[in-house]
Amino acid sequence: xxxxxxxxxxxxxxxRLEELLDECDAxxxxxxxxxxxxxxxxxxxxxxxxYQSANGQLWLAARSGGxxxxxxxxxNSWKNDRNGDDFFAELSRIATEQAREEIKxxx
Numbered sequence: 155x156x157x158x159x160x161x162x163x164x165x166x167x168x169x170r171l172e173e174l175l176d177e178c179d180a181x182x183x184x185x186x187x188x189x190x191x192x193x194x195x196x197x198x199x200x201x202x203x204x205y206q207s208a209n210g211q212l213w214l215a216a217r218s219g220g221x222x223x224x225x226x227x228x229x230n231s232w233k234n235d236r237n238g239d240d241f242f243a244e245l246s247r248i249a250t251e252q253a254r255e256e257i258k259x260x261x
Contacts, residue, residue, distance in 0.1 A: 157210060163225045164189075164205040164212055167232065167241070167261075171203070174259045182253060199252045201245070212241060216248045231261065 168191060175184045181196035193201040202215040212223040212232050223232035223241045232241035242261045249257040 157207070159227075160210040160225050161205065161207065163227075163230075163232075167212065168203075170261060171245075171259065178257060180249075180253045180255055180257050182249075182257075193249070195249075195252045197252075197254075201248060201252065203245075211235065214241070214245065214248070217252055218248055 168186065168189065171191060172184070172186065175182065175193065182193055184191060184193045186192075189205055191203040193203075195201075199217050204213055205211075206213050206222075210225065212225070214221045214223070221244065222235045224235050225231075226233045233239065234241070234244060242259050246258045246260075249259065
């Protein structure tokens with residue numbers, strides 16, 4: 155996958171996340187500045203999502219740790235580089251933990 159195509163995949167993911175956050179009823183706010191998406195929860199904890207152009211990865215930082223995802227063009231999804239788990243599934247789990255209420259982000 156070319157760098158441009160990988161970057162476009164991230165941009166598409168970011169746009170989808172913003173749509174999902176706008177639709178979410180949980181007590182969360184978000185802001186996107188320079189391709190860095192910051193999600194803030196009612197207790198002021200945060201999840202930060204950004205793109206690392208040097209290695210073409212999507213990075214997620216949360217209270218529970220840092221996670222790196224590679225884009226899988228066969229499935230059109232981001233996969234955790236350690237365990238292969240889907241980005242949206244892991245984001246849903248992590249957001250649920252931080253919000254203390256169920257949150258599902260579906261691609």
